Amino acid sequence: MATIAPLPHPSIEDVALTDVLFALSDPARLEIVRELADGPLGMAECGATNPDLPKSTKSHLMKVLREAGIVRNEPDGRRRVVTLRRDELDAAFPGLLDSVLGARD
Template sequence: MATVKQLPHPRVADVPLTEVLFALSDPARLEIVRELANGPLSMAECGATNPDLPKSTKSHLMKVLREAGIVRNEPDGRQRIVSLRREELDESFPGLLEAVLGVTEGSD
């Protein structure tokens, strides 16, 4: 039986702020982060608000978020659980998540 492989996760302290901001600048990635703000989700549940999103696109969105230190993507049996690295992000970039998650579409 094949095992789900571990993915590398950078230390958030080693990720430049510009990389984090770039990852959060895409509306689809930002929506995933907003979903994860309520707690961890399985990979299948993340981005479920857009069922037309191709699997390859979703994988790329997750990769960008993981490499920017925003999410943790861990194996859990045959699936993956994705969680927001809120504590680490708040420590390295105080107030960033609160500011980004507080902004909604159409607000000034």
């Protein structure tokens, strides 16, 4: 049985506000974060609101969010579960997620 390798995630101390804001500036990435605000999702479920999104594009969107420190993408058996790093981000940047998630496009 093949196992899924863990991906690197930055320590919250290494997360820069500019990287978070850049990652949240893209409408597709912001939509994924909004979906994750309701709780963890399987990788296949994230971005399900846009079934026309190519897998490579979705992978890139998730990579930007992970590298910016916004999400965790963890192995769970043969799938990946994506979670919003809400508590960590709220501690590092108080009010940021509430402001961004509450804003209308």
